[in-house]
Amino acid sequence: MLKLKMFINGEWMDSLRGDKSHVVNPAIGKIMAEAPQGSREEAQMAINAARTAFDSGIWSDLPASERATYLFKIADKIEEKAAELSKLETENTGKPLKESEFDIADTVNCFRYYAGLVTKPNGQTYSVADPVQAMVIREPVGVCGLIAPWNFPLLTGAWKIAPALAAGNTLVFKPAEITPVTTYKLFEIMEEVGIPAGVANLVLGGGSTVGNEIAESQKVDLISFTGSTATGRSIMNSATGNIKNISLELGGKSPNIVFADADFETAIDYTLNGIFTNAGQVCNAGSRLLLEESIHDKFIARLVERAKKIQVGPGDDSSTEMGPLVSEGHLKKILEYIQIGLDEGATLACGGNRITSNGLENGYFFEPTIFVDTRPDMRIVQEEIFGPVLVVQKFKDEAEAIQLANDTSYGLAAGVFSQDGAKALRVIKKVRAGITYVNAYNLAYNEAPWGGYKQSGIGRGLGTFGLDTFTEVKQININLDVKPTEWFSN
Structure with missing residues (x-):
């Protein structure tokens, strides 16, 4: 039986209270793993670690090409371990092995896609009436709280983690309680490739405790959630405390x-x-x-x-x-x-x-x-x-x-x-x-935006839109004729 742990500020740890939960293989109804049940305290530790890491610039100040190198390494490691990860995904979710193999391959492609995208041109320049050079640049949002669903654990995790890291953010990730196994393995890989301590943190636990703490925290700048519309509505309400950025991919009846x-x-x-x-x-x-x-x-x-x-x-x-x-x-x-x-x-x-x-x-x-x-x-x-x-x-x-x-x-x-x-x-x-x-159905591509209208969510994941979600837009105006404006007479 697998013994999972949380990953906070570069260290593996159990629940501070010693609480644990069992992960069940749905094909046989038997326990396959044991996972620590984190509380608000562990969530706060992870948020503080991510906040400190972001404010230090240890990740956000790296050139985009260096962040991309890390993402390419993560993709390579996932590819190396594809057989193991596919087996674990099937054991944890119950889905056929061929579906899990497809999910793992798409996860690899997701990391590679954002590793390549982040080094491409971005921003805009404007010709304005004044002797001013006007431009727009994109900067990382900051600390991102990422909450993933149980149906595609590793893949939907990658849809959030890859663009968040590519853009220069730090993160706190909470997988679904019942399917945390392959996400745990992903964080092992991130440690293996040397992601700096505090940049990527994994907290296991319930939505009412860990999830709510992430959504409510004043130190979290963005919340990205995939799941039910009812839970998304609750997260949206919790996020109003500091008017944090929100990305919600919710239910459907398509x-x-x-x-x-x-x-x-x-x-x-x-x-x-x-x-x-x-x-x-x-x-x-x-x-x-x-x-x-x-x-x-x-x-x-x-x-x-x-x-x-x-x-x-x-x-x-x-x-x-x-x-x-x-x-x-x-x-x-x-x-x-x-x-x-x-x-x-x-x-x-x-x-x-x-x-x-x-x-x-x-x-x-x-x-x-x-x-x-x-x-x-x-x-x-x-x-x-x-x-x-x-x-x-x-x-x-x-x-x-x-x-x-x-x-x-x-x-x-x-x-x-x-x-x-x-x-x-x-x-x-x-x-x-x-x-x-x-004349088709059920297709998805890392290159194309993902999200819905009405109560199916807010914002888009994947593609260039997915990277934009994890950035802030900054306007910069540079005066090219440096002299007093003489707007006021005295």
Whole structure:
């Protein structure tokens, strides 16, 4: 069993109170690691270390090329340890090994992307009326509090840590309580490559203690959080104490719109990918399928046929296509939503049950599930379930498709399937979502911005936008004609 520790000011440590929690492998329901449970005290220690490190300039004063060298070294080390990290990610989250391998490779690319980006030109100059050289430069924000979710532990951690370090910030990182293992390994790597003490700090613990302390602290200049909208709202409120910068990537109930003229099998395939990858535990999951009426019955018949053939099992089995849910608590939540849907009058086209056969009785496995006969006012249509549960809605025409697509409080992602390019673009431009796809779904790139509209968050991660998030803009005006202004007469 792994024994995890926290990393504060360049030192590994246990909880000051001796509190510990167990990390469970969701495929077998057994403990795989022991983690210290930090409190507000450890969070304060980490924040103070990051504050001191930033104010000293030990990291922010380094040339961008030197910071980039560290990031390239981190990427190389992650690549060297890819097999170990992939195995641990699968053991901790339950996802199939091929998904974990993809996540680790993307983590490597993320660090390399920001290592390269930070040395590229930035800033602006302006020609103004006065004899003045006006310019804009970007500087690091300062101390960044980074809080990551449990569904993509290492990858979403990299999405925050890489640009934060590249920009010259120091940081305090809190992973999700139930999936801290690969993040712990990442901090081992950062120590190995020589990141200066205090620059990057890891605190393990609960959101109500460690998370709140990070969000409330007057010494933290920016908070970056990925998770539920409800928690994001709480963090946003806590961050008002010193009006800190906020970056929030929150929930989604994303529509996947399929028109009658779509390539049928392509739409089927991406629909399955959009909702059943990582057992539907994906913020941008295509959890609402909007079907044009004329193809509804045919599409659902084929979709159900394919969904029933998905191989559900432990992630370390090469035949597995969908792993378990991440925890027993999350399994209970999904089961509650199934009952809610049935009580509301929706019909299960397939799934809806925990899987306890074929040796899976100790894990948190769940059937790929599809609800039909839904209404827009149903909770299963409006609320983020965050599991392998697809709800299907019908539409008559383009206008109704757009209306239904926008009929939730979320606006993270959306997909359109049609072989009429003009129609697809018209619809995409009308859908209020930040991440959109045409004849595809569930794609993500380090080079492109990530984030949503409405209650799906504030700001953007990844791409140049992700680096901008971790910088402040400073205007500089240099007088080229140094003499009195004579504005006042005496």
